[in-house]
Amino acid sequence: MSEACYTKKDLCSDQEVKWCPGCGDYVILASLQQAMVNTGKKKEDIVCVSGIGCSSRLPYYMDTYGFHTIHGRAPSIASGVKLSNPNLSVWVITGDGDGLSIGGNHFIHAMRRNINMNVILFNNQIYGLTKGQYSPTSEQGKVTKSTPYGSLDRTFRPGTVALGAGCTFLAKALDTDPKGMTEVLTAADQHQGTSFVEVYQNCVIFNDKAHDLYANRASRADTTLMVEHGKPMVFGKDKNKGIILKGLKLEVVELGEQYQESDLLIHDKHNEALAYLLIDASKPPHFPMVLGVLYQENLETYEVQMEKQIEDVKVKKGGGSFKELLYSGETWTVK
């Protein structure tokens, strides 16, 4: 893939965008386009594959190749696209229902296989397209049309699911922070392997302000922590708070007399245990919502290994000859 020079506009299709006004999806679309401008891949080499749901309309709005598929199956279709042509830059666009409920099985297997593709999960904690039922990421007790007395399901944490399934790149972003999201998506695209990006996205109609505690522009400096590899975990409007490790737990401390920046935990994106701790601890307002690249591991991708196996066999056996195949094993001649 050679470098291409685009502006964001070059990546917009001629289709009118039809999400509800104020929907977080607009920001994701714009951030994704900006990330693609940043990585400079040619648009004929980009493929967006989505499932079903509001998020999954995204491919229609990109002037790249795009496949809007069936509910939950986008990771599988994207896997076939990428394995068939490893030269492509493949993006899976999914939501909390599509990716974690109906498509949960494909999601975990995509995470463990490590095919070089990017999965963006739009997490609005609700089913939007079917008009407001609780989703796997909704809080327990959620009152919706299908759960008038409160939902009983416990909540899935997408990051933990992905890590548990063996993902090699995990990042989180806010739909109110296009700059942060663009950085994360750019890093995701540059990662060799399956990249998982969870975006906290607001559904203005069925679950408005679900993420307000940490996504609100006015207050989020004090309720979020943007981690950077090799840097101390500092946050807050006045950069006056930080994270320390106490026993096996993460704790928020005030910087000042008792704690200095040098006491704080340094983010190591290659430390899987730390990634679990960060996801587990993220409970605003007691602990900030951790954003940025939480985890990254460099492993050979599935498709590289697949191509290698083929090349190795070709070297060993020589390119296939159909006649040889027909005559392999026992044959006999009738005269």
Next chain:
Amino acid sequence: MTSSNSIDSVVIRFAGDSGDGMQLTGTQFSNTSAIMGNDIATFPDYPSEIRAPSGTVAGVSGFQVHIGATEIYTPGDDVDMLVAMNPAALKANLHSVKPSGYIVVNIDAFTEKNLEKAKYTTNPLEDGSLQNYRVIQAPITSQTVEALKEIAVDSKTKDRCKNFYALGMTYYFYNRSRDTTIKWIEDKFKSKPEVVKANIAALKAGECFAENTETVISTYTVPVAKIPAGDYRQIDGNTATAWGLIRAAEMSGLQLFLGSYPITPATDILHELSKHKEFGVKTFQAEDEIAGICSAIGAACAGSLAVTTTSGPGMALKTEAIGLAISYELPLVIVNVQRGGPSTGLPTKTEQSDLFQAIWGRNGESPLVVMAASRPSDCFASAYEASRIALKHMTPVILLTDGYIANGAEPWKLPDVNSEFGPIEHRMVDPEKLDKANFHYMTREDHTLARPWVVPGMPGLEFRMGGLEKDIKTGCVSTDPRNHELMCLMRQKKVDLVADDIPLQTVEGAESGDLLVVSWGGTYGSCVMAVRKLQAEGKKVSHMHLKYLNPMPKNVGTILNSFKKVIIPELNLGQLKTVINAKYGVNAKGYNKVQGLPFKISELVTVFNQELIKE
């Protein structure tokens, strides 16, 4: 006392515990016979449990071989000789032995405990229940151990050699040369010379026992069959399917991609294709059936010859994705190796009950091409043809085979692939040669209505596509009611037009007459033999075997109407019969069976005769 008689054909069934090596024994017998110039057909019959409790009827594994001096189309009806390694094997297979047929039993296994496991209250060797058969009692286990006493292998290995002892006996009875098997043993165990010695010793000991035993009245010779000159090999249906796909990929210049999930009895196609990376074949064992087909759809989106393989329950899971492939208008080959249903049904038994599912089993108006292979070797041509149609017409094609032909094997006259299975055209565009300003991915070819195949990586042709209804001209999402109807009609016509691209239907026998036998899929062999038998008796019976089930060849209606009666034997409750009667308004009768087993030729002869004399 022995004498040698010449016979036209013989059917032998080897039966024993799942761990007794009966599949291997049967394969050796059939390979030897094929190489000696007989025509053959085989049918493995094994339990769905890998190792059911030993000695029980549930754990019996069988392998039937039909060898002949004339052309053989089926593994045979009733058995001339049953080799039963234990009481359970006898119990499970006695019903298939011809009256006065031979039964070789391993008397060492007829212990009280084994009789009890097989649920015999009395010993059948002693209670007179086998008086209508010719029973050859052989101490197979003890004689094998005795023959191997000088050989340095452990007692477990010695016990395992008893199948070669049994094989040796049958080699003597039917005048088989042991050379092929000895060569195979030497090759298979080349790193274990003692095991080679042991197996060969067991084989020879079995032959000696058969020669010396006073109980044998005759040995039989099956003369060489008069089969067309050429090079031959044995092939089973699943291997043939895999090879047909490899050939189609090679001849279309495309990469072959298989997305699949293991399921009996289709898994061997995945196994076979996974072996052949030298052809650049990519196989992907997905996390489930849905991911199997979805990865194949993704590969088709990206320009591969994409295939998914499965059996009935897996097919049910793939249904929604097949609809997507129809909506995308992608080339995709879906192989369904049918087994008994519904639900998990009879995983290891054959049936033809997925025809309705193949033709109609999706939401919405969702037509596609349906074909069926007729015999193990025909799976090769069928897989190649399914790929050809998919690529030329930009449509999913379902290829139906079944457990019977997928696992059954027969000699295959190796085709001249260059003349018979040559280049395949496809619709992928060449972006270099394209007039991009006047090109649209929804502009169809007139005679097929196929859209061009544009794949990611082609500059300047980027497009978006979904399972939502598309505008017939622009491809953009459209909810316009009239457009939807136009699209439905177009998709139907596109599949109908495939009829212009397939050969006219042929009939074996006269073009008109008293009775037309219509068959499809794996019942071909039984039907063709039964019809030939009646034709030889001068009856006005003809046979029409359908390879193309949707659409059907254009002349099928004319053929149906040229006969006084039509009968359709099927291993289901009348699926093709329903389709034919609905489509052509004929009053075809069905002959139906769902016992997990193929038709016997003799039963079809009886049924067709009855139909002929019925008023």
